[in-house]
Amino acid sequence: MTHTNHRRGSRESLSRDFVILSMIEPTSGAQRSYGGPLEERVRRFLEICGRHGPVALAARARGRRLRYLKGWTEEMNSGVHRASTLEEVMRCEEIEGGVGHAVYTDREAVIEVLRELREADLGLSIVVSGVFDEVFKACRRAGLKPHTVNMSLGTWGKVELLPDETILELCTMCGHAMISRKLAETMIERVAAGTMTPEAAAVELGKQCTCNVFNTVRALEIINRAAAEMKRVKAINI
Amino acid sequence: MVYVVRELCVACGRCALYCPVEAITVGEYAFVDQERCVECGTCIRAECPVDALRQPELKPPRLLRKLFSDPLATFKETEVPGRGTEEMKTNDVTNNVKFGEAGWGVEMGRPGVSTSFADVEKVAMALARHGVEFLDLNPVTMLIDKRTGRFTEKNPWGISPGEIRALRALSAIIEFKTPKEKVPEIIETLKEVSREVDTVFSVGIISRWRDGEPEVLPLLKGIPGIRVYPNGKHNMGLGRPGP
Numbered sequence: 001m002t003h004t005n006h007r008r009g010s011r012e013s014l015s016r017d018f019v020i021l022s023m024i025e026p027t028s029g030a031q032r033s034y035g036g037p038l039e040e041r042v043r044r045f046l047e048i049c050g051r052h053g054p055v056a057l058a059a060r061a062r063g064r065r066l067r068y069l070k071g072w073t074e075e076m077n078s079g080v081h082r083a084s085t086l087e088e089v090m091r092c093e094e095i096e097g098g099v100g101h102a103v104y105t106d107r108e109a110v111i112e113v114l115r116e117l118r119e120a121d122l123g124l125s126i127v128v129s130g131v132f133d134e135v136f137k138a139c140r141r142a143g144l145k146p147h148t149v150n151m152s153l154g155t156w157g158k159v160e161l162l163p164d165e166t167i168l169e170l171c172t173m174c175g176h177a178m179i180s181r182k183l184a185e186t187m188i189e190r191v192a193a194g195t196m197t198p199e200a201a202a203v204e205l206g207k208q209c210t211c212n213v214f215n216t217v218r219a220l221e222i223i224n225r226a227a228a229e230m231k232r233v234k235a236i237n238i
Numbered sequence: 239m240v241y242v243v244r245e246l247c248v249a250c251g252r253c254a255l256y257c258p259v260e261a262i263t264v265g266e267y268a269f270v271d272q273e274r275c276v277e278c279g280t281c282i283r284a285e286c287p288v289d290a291l292r293q294p295e296l297k298p299p300r301l302l303r304k305l306f307s308d309p310l311a312t313f314k315e316t317e318v319p320g321r322g323t324e325e326m327k328t329n330d331v332t333n334n335v336k337f338g339e340a341g342w343g344v345e346m347g348r349p350g351v352s353t354s355f356a357d358v359e360k361v362a363m364a365l366a367r368h369g370v371e372f373l374d375l376n377p378v379t380m381l382i383d384k385r386t387g388r389f390t391e392k393n394p395w396g397i398s399p400g401e402i403r404a405l406r407a408l409s410a411i412i413e414f415k416t417p418k419e420k421v422p423e424i425i426e427t428l429k430e431v432s433r434e435v436d437t438v439f440s441v442g443i444i445s446r447w448r449d450g451e452p453e454v455l456p457l458l459k460g461i462p463g464i465r466v467y468p469n470g471k472h473n474m475g476l477g478r479p480g481p
Binding site for chain 2: 003004005006007008011014017021023024025028030031034035078079080081114117118121122123124125126127128129130131132135139144145146147148149150151152153154155156157158159161162163168171172175176177178179180181182183186208210211
């Protein structure tokens, strides 16, 4: 599960895209029991993350996943994809395991979250994905320094099989590749044609990312940019 | 395996739109190419308007497609959902990747292209020739002979190497570590084998943090044609009790 490591996009776009993850090592009894019940500590993690304006917040509850995603409302639910409110995720009483996710666009929010997590000393392993120097600045201001770093060296092999860069920017926001290129292309086409709002298109893509690490705010920018380009090209060709 | 009940299907194309590997085609009804399908579950979750999709319980070897491809499936052997591995996310507790070492994640099929396991084996064998240390708590490692990188029948599912090679997955992560001095030769090997596979792979390199930067970064900077992307993952060292 390295699902936030290879997000694609310009440095400028990626610098507004941070994912914070909590996890524990399943075989480490000491980490599991450090500082009290695990579920209480994950709830505290979610509560801290939830107070700083996340774009997304997710928790694993008994038998289901609780998913808050900015812009996702109940009427957009489909199949197993069900929206939760921010409060529902923050106050979940049925937390299971040590995993929680939060997504931000704002470095200042990440700094505050990290500062509070450091002070809370929850014992959970915390991983932040984002542009290196942005995250390093956040670390410094939160009084932390990274323990270990995972760097992306990009994609190798038959790269001609990949979709174009704009589609990759959208699809790689789900590292498990649950967002099909066809769906991403169709969402852009519908927005360009005026049959769908960009907000709804961003949420439809984000719903497929079952880990809920999709950044709908960033997606909105990408979709709007791509739809505008599509309309411009179409106008030229008429 | 996922299939379509023809009598119910109205050929709306919704399942095909959501399928990440383009395994579904739609004519008079939707059809799932079972060789191409990786059992990721996305079509099922997309909510067929007439409930025409079925996914019966899977058994090995077919089950392996799902375990590698569906983030809602969990490898019982590692207890980690997704692709069954934690790589550096708990390195502050496990210290799997130490100072002086480079950790590697070679993600076959990512992003979104999918991979055959024949290609997974090809890359694993190329790496094994350099004496890399494959990480134990990883689903690909459980399928291979760690000395040679070849698939072995001694795996938790008891499936044959031939059956493993015939599998496909949305992605499969080959995880290993090496002394940091081996970084240039591993990169050279990955470059060579990248020309022999019928898919893509994404490469991640894991390093401890030393003196204000990742320990292996200076090594990477000296390798022609290697680009370190501006974004990555950072373990904050807050896991307790760490080493």
